[in-house]
Amino acid sequence: ETGVTQTPRHLVMGMTNKKSLKCEQHLGHNAMYWYKQSAKKPLELMFVYNFKEQTENNSVPSRFSPECPNSSHLFLHLHTLQPEDSALYLCASSHVGAGGYEQFFGPGTRLTVL
């Protein structure tokens, strides 16, 4: 595997379900990100992890819970979501401190909440 991978690619869940999204980066980066992309809206940054420490949480509801066990893996745990949470969830990684700030994205998980 190369780059940034995300599983599952598609997820349909009910409002009472608990599920998790997984992201893995194979680029040796030290920062990882979760973004949400809703229709007709810009990409919204949800969480940032630098060196496994969460450094940003952009007022995301507590029904979204991130976990970063190491610098290569990032999870987004989902619990009692709402239909308006249906969106494309993108994971990204970057190497902070190397002079460049480019973020590399995974293919995303298309989430539908019924």
Added chain:
Amino acid sequence: DQQVKQNSPSLSVQEGRISILNCDYTNSMFDYFLWYKKYPAEGPTFLISISSIKDKNEDGRFTVFLNKSAKHLSLHIVPSQPGDSAVYFCAASETGNQFYFGTGTSLTVIP
């Protein structure tokens, strides 16, 4: 309030001609800018970047121009090819960690 805006949701260009995608921002503290390209069912792919110390950066057919006084950047693709048809996002950051994205411009290159 959106800090990065792409006011043209779509653009059509003839193959071989120049494509110009525009992006405006409001925060004068932004000092690093990225352009991404996105195909359907894929994540955004990094294209080209520019920092505020430059006003131009070129990579093959892609050139990004930055006008700091106007808080405006643009991506030029020349010559445009059908494979360039995608959604293009600009993004800006002050810290290099938190990027603000525009809503994207869908480019169609007509053969």
